[in-house]
Amino acid sequence: MAYRNRIKTTPGQAAQAATQQAAVPRSTNMGLKRIALGALLCVAAGGAMAQGFPDRMIKLVVPFPPGGPTDVASRIIGQKMSEGLKQQVVVENRPGASGMIGAEVVSKSAPDGYTLMMLATPTLLFPHLGNHKGADLFKDFTPIGSAYDLPIVMVVNPQKMPDVNSLQDLIAKAKAQPGALNYTSAGNASFGHLSTELLKNIGQFDIQHVPYKGSAPALQDTLGGTVPMMFSDMIAALPHIKAGKLRPIAVGSAKRVAFTPDVKTVAEQGFAGFDAVAWGGLMAPAGTPQEVVDRLNKELRTVLADKDVQAKLLGAGTISAYASPEAMKKRMQSDFDRWGKVIRDNGIKSD
Secondary structure, eight states: OTGGGSOOOOHHHHHHHHHHHHHSOHHHHHHHHHHHHHHHHHHHHHHHHHHTOOSSOEEEEEOSOTTSHHHHHHHHHHHHHHHHHTSOEEEEEOOOGGGHHHHHHHHTSOSSSSEEEEEEHHHHHGGGSSOOOSOOTTTSEEEEEEEEEEEEEEEEOTTTOTTOOSHHHHHHHHHHSTTTOEEEESSTTOHHHHHHHHHHHHHTOOOEEEEOSSHHHHHHHHHHTSSOEEEEEHHHHHHHHHTTSSEEEEEOSSSOOTTSTTSOBTGGGTOTTOOOEEEEEEEEETTOOHHHHHHHHHHHHHHHTOHHHHHHHHHTTOEEEEEOHHHHHHHHHHHHHHHHHHHHHTTOOOO
């Protein structure tokens, strides 16, 4: 029965097939074989590299100066990841251009998992501000996973604004004196600036922006009463809140935060849907093998679930907030679009 199912080939057909085979140059056949062999070798090399990963030190680039929230959180996370990876994770600060200088360095690094970057919200939003020609955060990088949230809090100087105990009090005061009240931030296009402008747009009130060169001098003048209010990150404001030198009147996140559990969110005070949270996440250069990304992601997830790490992050004013590479990519796009609209609608420019 098997012989009946064979396809019969006529002498003419056999000759035609032989002619077609002969028509293919031997060099072409050899070239195809070499390409196939090269592809197999690349796959094998990538697999071997991933299986042995990591076998040396990993560099984690923080594109901001030492001492800030991104730097502090990165050091806490990196130190703990070193234990699980059994290789040292060394933080290297490469500040400048809202993080884009460091991003450019990492984007051009070998995609092997040994050079990483901690992405932070200012870097994500920088392309909306002026002529951006640096690294493309969506094309030049591979997300590893979200790492932490950095809540912001609206604080006022209680000596200068003794009658402001809530967001409603502030808005009522601002509407009674249009344009007379000032607020400060770490600078034009800083997250505190964007968040306050968004709040002004929603609440339909007017307060004037006084930008500073960094969060430290802005906070210092809020403490001194020169400019009596600001949206500050928790890591900077918390000690002064505990000391009674600043009064918190609203947190920007969708939910209350553990640092100030009695302080209502902006949404709870009449602005449903308001959600302003800066955050950070690990990135690797585009082209990093999936096995390496998976290994780093697994370790990041384990580290952020560690109670000791969570406590240290809380002590630094940040919140452990793991998310998968896919979820991080979606958050990047969502925040990029949402805050980009705020920047355009308010004509915001960087310093």
